[in-house]
Amino acid sequence: MPNLEVKEQLPLSFRRLLEISLGSIVYRLLRSAVTVAIIVLAIAFLAQIMMDGFLGRAARQAAQSRADKLAAYSRFLRQVSSVDADEPLVASFAKVQPDTAAFHNLRRWGTGDTARFIALSRQAQVYREFFDAIPLGRRVLLVQHQAGLAVFDWLAQPENYQSFREQLQRMPALRLPAGLAEFLTDWPWYRQQLSAVKSAYARVIAGVGDVDDQLAKQPTEFFSHLAAIGFAVDAEVQADILRGFEHQQRVRWAFAQLKAPPVAAGWSRQFQEPFSPGAALVSCAGSPARRAWVAQTLGGLDTEKFRAVASEYRADERLQKTAQELLSRYGSANALSERVVWLIVVSFLVCVVGIANAMLMSVLERFKEIATMKCLGARRQTIAFLFVTESVIVGVIGGIVGTVLGLIIVVVRHALAYGRVTFERFPTGDLALTFMACFCCSLLLAGIAAIYPALVAAKMAPMEAMRVE
Amino acid sequence: MSRSTTIIRTRAVTKHYRKGEVVTQALRGVTCEIRRGEFISVMGPSGSGKSTFFNVIGALSTPTAGRVLIDEVDVAQLSNDELAYVRCKKIGYVFQSYNLVTAMTALENVMTPMLFAGVIPDEARTRGMKLLGRVGLAEKWFHQPKQLSGGQQQRVAIARALANRPRILLCDELTANLDLQTGEAIIQLLVELNKQDGVTIICATHDYRMLDKSDRIFWIRDGVIDRIENRADLKISTGTIGGL
Ligand SMILES: Nc1ncnc2c1ncn2[C@@H]1O[C@H](COP(=O)(O)OP(=O)(O)OP(=O)(O)O)[C@@H](O)[C@H]1O
Numbered sequence: 022m023p024n025l026e027v028k029e030q031l032p033l034s035f036r037r038l039l040e041i042s043l044g045s046i047v048y049r050l051l052r053s054a055v056t057v058a059i060i061v062l063a064i065a066f067l068a069q070i071m072m073d074g075f076l077g078r079a080a081r082q083a084a085q086s087r088a089d090k091l092a093a094y095s096r097f098l099r100q101v102s103s104v105d106a107d108e109p110l111v112a113s114f115a116k117v118q119p120d121t122a123a124f125h126n127l128r129r130w131g132t133g134d135t136a137r138f139i140a141l142s143r144q145a146q147v148y149r150e151f152f153d154a155i156p157l158g159r160r161v162l163l164v165q166h167q168a169g170l171a172v173f174d175w176l177a178q179p180e181n182y183q184s185f186r187e188q189l190q191r192m193p194a195l196r197l198p199a200g201l202a203e204f205l206t207d208w209p210w211y212r213q214q215l216s217a218v219k220s221a222y223a224r225v226i227a228g229v230g231d232v233d234d235q236l237a238k239q240p241t242e243f244f245s246h247l248a249a250i251g252f253a254v255d256a257e258v259q260a261d262i263l264r265g266f267e268h269q270q271r272v273r274w275a276f277a278q279l280k281a282p283p284v285a286a287g288w289s290r291q292f293q294e295p296f297s298p299g300a301a302l303v304s305c306a307g308s309p310a311r312r313a314w315v316a317q318t319l320g321g322l323d324t325e326k327f328r329a330v331a332s333e334y335r336a337d338e339r340l341q342k343t344a345q346e347l348l349s350r351y352g353s354a355n356a357l358s359e360r361v362v363w364l365i366v367v368s369f370l371v372c373v374v375g376i377a378n379a380m381l382m383s384v385l386e387r388f389k390e391i392a393t394m395k396c397l398g399a400r401r402q403t404i405a406f407l408f409v410t411e412s413v414i415v416g417v418i419g420g421i422v423g424t425v426l427g428l429i430i431v432v433v434r435h436a437l438a439y440g441r442v443t444f445e446r447f448p449t450g451d452l453a454l455t456f457m458a459c460f461c462c463s464l465l466l467a468g469i470a471a472i473y474p475a476l477v478a479a480k481m482a483p484m485e486a487m488r489v490e
Numbered sequence: 491m492s493r494s495t496t497i498i499r500t501r502a503v504t505k506h507y508r509k510g511e512v513v514t515q516a517l518r519g520v521t522c523e524i525r526r527g528e529f530i531s532v533m534g535p536s537g538s539g540k541s542t543f544f545n546v547i548g549a550l551s552t553p554t555a556g557r558v559l560i561d562e563v564d565v566a567q568l569s570n571d572e573l574a575y576v577r578c579k580k581i582g583y584v585f586q587s588y589n590l591v592t593a594m595t596a597l598e599n600v601m602t603p604m605l606f607a608g609v610i611p612d613e614a615r616t617r618g619m620k621l622l623g624r625v626g627l628a629e630k631w632f633h634q635p636k637q638l639s640g641g642q643q644q645r646v647a648i649a650r651a652l653a654n655r656p657r658i659l660l661c662d663e664l665t666a667n668l669d670l671q672t673g674e675a676i677i678q679l680l681v682e683l684n685k686q687d688g689v690t691i692i693c694a695t696h697d698y699r700m701l702d703k704s705d706r707i708f709w710i711r712d713g714v715i716d717r718i719e720n721r722a723d724l725k726i727s728t729g730t731i732g733g734l
């Protein structure tokens with residue numbers, strides 16, 4: 022005859038859990054700060070590594086496109102002075118976009134179906150890359166020592182193709198892009214087109230004349246002349262070419278000044294370093310004393326122009342260098358290196374163990390408090406949630422601080438190393454995503470780390486409350 | 491609903507603590523009955539098993555053998571969540587070392603059991619303030635435990651134990667750390683609760699003033715109830731206690 026109506030205890034409201042956890046974090050501020058610091062370090066490290074890639078690739082693109090503009094003139098010179106070899110030609114056709122000058126040039130030079138020609142170019146490019154990527158030993162087995170387009174010439178002979186097929190069957194690990202057989206049936210036609218384009222192109226080049234002379238005198242007429250004989254250039258590219266040409270002229274002028282005998286001969290004596298016009302011009306950009314010496318040695322130098330050219334030249338050199346550096350560092354795909362992945366994993370482990378240890382200490386230290394809460398009617402889940410909530414709050418704070426810290430570090434580092442290309446195509450969207458990812462990571466880390474301590478706390482006997490030391 | 495007059499009943503309760511090879515027999519067969527509304531004092535030398543007895547009748551730990559019934563419900567039959575409910579609603583605990591939550595203010599400490607019981611915060615706050623007033627600490631509601639004296643902490647602990655209007659109040663060494671006057675006031679408060687609200691009070695104590703107010707005294711020695719005395723008998727046997 023039970024008089025006591027026994028029910029199951031209600032769960033505690035989330036808000037109240039939050040309040041209690043916050044109170045306990047604030048009460049043990051130093052310990053919480055240490056835990057936050059652990060998370061901050063691990064997350065800042067992760068954020069730094071992830072954001073570094075995004076920033077670097079964005080800066081690489083920015084630097085690349087600026088360097089491309091700078092190089093427009095020399096590229097143009099190369100194009101109008103000699104026909105490319107087969108390989109670069111195929112590569113440039115594979116890249117061609119419709120409605121550009123390059124596309125129209127191709128249409129004019131070609132004799133057949135342009136669309137089909139471009140499609141085959143793209144395919145040739147794919148197969149070429151495929152064969153180039155095969156390790157040397159296997160490639161020798163498959164296509165002997167052939168490389169590049171020569172592979173297709175070789176494969177076009179039936180007996181060679183036969184042996185290639187046989188070899189390929191023994192290499193099940195190699196996955197050939199589909200359609201090589203069809204491509205090879207079209208290959209003779211493509212070859213014909215290629216040489217037709219090349220010879221038409223060569224005829225155009227024969228009619229070009231002295232490029233620098235024309236550009237200096239009548240650039241507009243020169244470009245219409247080019248278009249008339251079958252070599253069109255996009256208006257935008259024309260502007261780049263002209264700018265590049267003028268820059269080149271100015272640099273030539275500056276070099277001529279520096280190469281004048283009194284300067285060239287006196288330089289190494291004056292500054293205790295070997296003379297080279299490029300390095301000398303760069304050093305003049307940063308040193309009024311050197312410019313003054315050059316002016317004094319030469320007499321009648323246009324000092325203002327010289328200063329402007331020198332700093333222009335230095336900026337270009339720097340951009341080239343930056344672009345190259347960025348390319349070598351961030352040129353390849355997004356994948357993180359194995360070493361970095363390991364570092365991240367280890368830092369996460371350290372972080373989880375660190376938080377778990379701090380939480381466990383906190384639990385063991387507060388055994389009496391926990392037991393008392395149980396005596397006051399806290400359920401096991403409530404106690405567990407209290408500790409998980411505490412850890413997650415710490416994780417949230419650590420995550421935000423860590424990600425912001427990582428972001429600041431990585432942006433400052435990039436700005437110092439690569440200058441303004443860092444901000445030219447600033448990858449805001451990617452960084453925001455990374456921010457979210459890092460934040461989630463910190464929550465996850467804190468949550469995982471809290472599981473064991475929370476279980477220990479939940480299992481603590483309420484009887485412990487009665488214990489007196 | 492017919493109500494049993496017995497609120498706590500134990501049958502041959504034993505409790506062993508095992509620490510490695512060493513086994514301590516803290517309780518060795520305790521059988522007793524406590525009636526609704528009784529005021530019980532538990533006396534005994536240090537280490538005799540008073541606190542262990544409280545653990546067992548307060549549903550804080552399960553006995554090694556024997557049965558404990560609170561309001562005729564066998565504690566062993568209850569799930570974890572039901573035990574939490576019993577501890578929250580039916581029993582108030584005042585611990586030997588107060589056990590206030592250090593990170594909370596006095597008021598928050600008193601409010602905690604109410605919030606566990608699902609009382610809305612506003613009501614918990616007014617009730618908490620009322621309870622603090624009752625133990626004479628209303629103006630110290632925002633103090634944290636470390637800013638309170640031992641006696642004040644104990645009074646907060648009592649206020650907390652009363653939060654959910656329990657039917658049973660278990661007090662371990664209640665007046666041990668209090669000065670004469672405060673001790674008197676606390677005892678007065680317990681008597682009031684006992685007489686007016688009908689709360690069953692079970693106190694471990696060394697304080698003879700307490701014995702005077704008790705209905706019965708359990709003498710515990712070496713883990714067994716040595717003898718049980720009624721107050722009337724006590725007066726005859728000692729004569730001077732209470733001095734009324
Ligand atoms: N958690 C425990 N683990 C092991 N032994 C324990 C534990 N709690 C109590 N004991 C032992 O059980 C016996 C009874 O202890 P208990 O705390 O019940 O005594 P007590 O009467 O409350 O003493 P006091 O008056 O000093 O508070 C003691 O010998 C003690 O050492």
Ligand SMILES: [Mg+2]
Nearest residue numbers: 540541586662
């Ligand atoms: Mg004790």
